[in-house]
Amino acid sequence: MRTELPSGTVTFLFTDIAGSTRLLKDVGPEAYARELAVHRTILRAGFEEHGGVEVDTQGDAFFVAFGTAAGAVAAAGAGQRALHAGPIVVRMGLHTGAPSVTPEGYVGIDVHRGARIAALAHGGQVLMSAPTAALLEDEPLLDLGLHRLKDFDAPAQLFQLGAEQFPPVRTPGAVDLPTPITPFLGRERELFAAAALWLDRGSRVLTIVGPGGTGKTRFAIELARFLAEQADGGSVFVPLAPVRDPALVVPLIAERVGASGDSAGAIATRLGDRRTHVVLDNLEQLLPDAAKPLSELLSAAPSLHILATSREPLHVSGETEFDLQPMDEADAIALFLERAQAIRPEIADAAPVRELIHRLDRLPLAIELAAARVKLLGPEQLLERIGQRLDLLKGGRDADVRHATLRATIAWSYDLLVADEQLLFARLAIFRGGSTLADAERICDAEVETVGSLLDKSLLRRRTEPDGTDRFWMLETIGEFARECLAATGEEATLRRRQADQLIALADRAGTRAVIERPQRWDFDSIAPEIDNVRAVLEWAAITDPARGLHLAAWLEAYWVVRDPVEGTRWLGSLLERAPNADPILRAHAMRALGGVNDIFGRPDDAAPWYRQSLELFVEHGAGPQAAHGRFRIRVEHGDEGRRGSGVASDRRLPWGSPKRRSAARRVPGARTSCRKGRAGGRPGARARAGARERGESARSGLDLVGGRTAPLGRRDRAQARQPRRVSRACSPLTRAVARARRPAQRRLCCCRARRSCRVGRRRETGGPALGGDRDGTRPKPDRAVGRLPEAARSSPSDLGPGCVRRGRCRRRAPDGGAGGRSALAGHCARRLRRRAGARRAHR
Structure with missing residues (x-):
């Protein structure tokens, strides 16, 4: 398809799917998405064949420009014939004018007139204005007379392509929604799922919830536009971000719907029995005080339906929540490339772009702010500075003050918290890998109600593990802000010690330390979800409390051996070096663990000195069973006669200590092995x-x-x-x-x-x-x-x-x-x- 926009006299073709909401409800989101893709392919083929240029695409609607009226009519007719056998029916409108061409597209009243004509058509019907009809010669046209167009004072004469009979021209309610400058990219499945959820449940209130920066406002606008044909009373948008007084919410709604007064009764009278959609944007700062007047308004006006965006739900009767997740990876990459290539066309999909998207949690706001910086910093340089994301990523001069930076976006939510919620929000930052409710209660002194409030306000997320356990976590951008708040409280050291002790106890229960007194299962499934928290504790302990970190690392010996010998070697070696004055028995355990990890990784020569030092410490400090276990490892791994040149003594020269210890060691399971008499562990x-x-x-x-x-x-x-x-x-x-x-x-x-x-x-x-x-x-x-x-x-x-x-x-x-x-x-x-x-x- 051609990419240059026609200029001079141009004919516009607008298309939209009729009955899209009903079709979505009948076939479901997945089938609807497939049919939508087929519909787009068919129409685009017709546009290209007849010389059309696709100006814009919004949801299931097309805006196409043609250099001639005949080409536009031919494309419309071909599209209707091709779609006739399918489940999707499309309304179309044509208008010819002389608009101005700008880098952003067409500007002029003719664009709006063509869109209003298309809105009056029925599914399968093609309407056109008088200027377009005058340019046609042999096309069969039906004169429909004069009709009023929305937002135009004078009526317009309309014509229908073909002689097929349709109901009278539609007169839908007004759609008074903002028109964003940039196109809506991705999230079609979420859009269809939200529409189906609202329609299936028949609820009066749908609240789009999610953390700051997930694109709730833009999503709500597109959803309201998608469901506009269900609202014969109209769809209106009420911005509430600057409002601080909950008492102003109902009067603002009254003003937008054109009621004679600012009471609930006046609004009900104005709406009558016509279904009306009201989008309330950014409601969180007015909660919970705004919930009661809105509930009273819903009771007074049965035809009113509210679509709200908020970082927490309203908690009113008849409410349905839709949790808007970050974008999926493909949509997030497409969004970044779309915005970045408008500044630097050479930006392309590559590994740094994908990693940058991942580090930004696939948040639309963060992605758009990052794309705005590519003029100065490429994706690789942005990745190097990702640790400064809260202040590095800034919006343009026209950005909302709440979205000027990532820090401002998160601070907006943080400032709405009460003191107890702010304190718990900061404390929960110690859980890099998330936590269970029980761990939050034990380590952070959390209360169930406070955790629930943070979850409602979208500062915490929740996922269910395979074993059915609920785990609470933060997006990385929010977690970075929370860690700054934690550092300001001065409580990190205390909380880290509690967390380390909790993880040591978990390692004991999981059986990952070398316990020689009793057989025990390894429960790696309980360790794996906590491994990011383990890393966070070990990083902190390496600087602040190496002995405690050494305790934790040594108690995870079996986990390192089986799951990650490389990481285990790194942590044990580093912490042994940093904790030379730790308890000798603890150091002996850690040395034995380091020997085992090196051994299992195929480095027995590196393991041998650690086994030897561990054994000497156990003998020196009277740990008979542990010393026996050390001898056992050396015998099994290196043989009775030892390894020549390895530094491991032969079995007869290994230190045993006193006769009493020697006798006790023989009773330890696994202290001795024998092939000669058919014994293992020294027992018949x-x-x-x-x-x-x-x-x-x-x-x-x-x-x-x-x-x-x-x-x-x-x-x-x-x-x-x-x-x-x-x-x-x-x-x-x-x-x-x-x-x-x-x-x-x-x-x-x-x-x-x-x-x-x-x-x-x-x-x-x-x-x-x-x-x-x-x-x-x-x-x-x-x-x-x-x-x-x-x-x-x-x-x-x-x-x-x-x-x-x-x-x-x-x-x-x-x-x-x-x-x-x-x-x-x-x-x-x-x-x-x-x-x-x-x-x-x-x-x-």
Whole structure:
């Protein structure tokens, strides 16, 4: 389609869908959106074919300019014929004049006259003015006589294209709504959903609620325009942003509808029984005092319907709320590009634009303010300065004072809060990842009524987690303002300590710290929603209270191991460095956790010194069970004879302390392992299974290299050990990738009674395990643990790894631990198994 606007004598074609509201209600928003798209495609094809230029599109309406009246009539006729078989019917109006052409489009009375003519047509009907009819020669026209046009004093002579019979020309109510300068982009689905909601429920009040900057005013105007044909009494707009006295609301409505007085009775008399839509914009600063007079007005005037925009609902009878969410990503990007390209045409969709949209919470106001800055700062530079968004993003000279900056927009809502609400709003800023109501009550001393008020005022948002828990959170732009308010209160340190203690208690309940006294499930689902809050606390603690942060990081050991070893290594290492004077036992726990995280990430040489230091601290301070657990980890991960050059002492040289501690350590589950007598955890198999049943545990609870517990392998365990290893879904993608890359070699391993010696071999060669958990959230089981294998094992089925045993009977070691020794060992194992199989066959 051509893009240059015709000048001189121009014929305008206006189109609009007739009965759109009824069709939307009948077919639903999704089907209506599809039919609307088909309708647009058909009409645009006709416009282009006959030389039309699309000037503007509003909702389901077109404004098109043609250089000739004949081309405009041909396009209108072709469009009506093409749409005849579909569910959508369109009214059309034509008028010819000589408007002025400006960079923004056409200006002149002829534009308004053409729109008023189209508004009088019925669905499927094409009306035109006398000047347009005079320019046609062979078209069949029907003279309809003189009719009054809205806002025009003199009547106009109208003609109909074709001889089809239609009802008398429509005389709808007046539509007195603002006409925005910029087009309405996106949000069609929300528009249809809001219209369907209002019509289906038959409510008298529809309140569009949402935080500042979500575009409530513009959305309400478009919705009122979309529903205008339902309002035979007219649609009017009442701006209330400058008003501070609730007593003025009813008189302002009376003035806009043309009532003889400013009372509810005068308004009812003026409206009669004709349905009238009144848009009340920015009502929040007049609540709750304005709610009662509005309720009385609704009772006095049954034909009155109110469409309100507010940051909180009115809470009156017959009210329906529509929570306007931020724009979806596609619409938000289209809005930014539309506004930015008007200033810098070279701006295009790219990764920085998408990230900028995300950081601005997809708020229309923030997006428009950012687009206005691209003349000076490109998307990349805006991203670098996003931390200053509250003051960086500013509107033009004609912007409403409430929307001049993001700070002004949010401050408008904040200033309307009472003191208790302002205090809680600031305190809730500590929850970077949102919070449950219970956490808000425990940490911030929140009251249910105050939380509900902030939710009503759109400063808090609510979402429901998969487990059914409600979680309350803030948009990032609002959260940044709240953090400034929190810093001004001086309460952040106290609240952060409470939050840290709460998260430590959560880690205890979730079983993510290494507890060696009792088996416990890992409940990562309770940790995952809080991980952003964990990061916020650790960032604060790294500067203010490193010991408390170290406590939290160490207690999340299993979470770091399974979900994010990289982040766990970073936090544990940093906090250990920042808290050199922390409690020695706490530091020992953190060192052991750091060793475990490095180990699971495939860095055993980095893990070894941390294991050693942790063990020494536990022994030095009399923590016998913890020391035993440290010995256990080193034995399992590095073998009895240790790793040459790794700094890990052999099993016999590891510190044990006094004989009493040595005896106590032997009683700790998992303190010892044995392949020689078919034991794991130092217990015979049957006895251990009986003990497990007494404790209510599964006899297959397996070996936990993080928690330090073992359980014997029964017959079923050995059968499962022969199957290909499975990697837990609970593991991070990185851990799963490391594990699955070695599955083929895993299948070639012999079934080990306690699997310790197999891990020794794999560790000795590459030192890179990847240990997951079971799908039901339990601790890892020995038959599902995975690790790294030497390159030779991947290529040769005979290389089973050093120390691999069959039922605990093959105990020969490679003399030098080298590849040749391991190959010889593998051959020895295979020959021994063949001899035994032959002996059994001969005996039978």
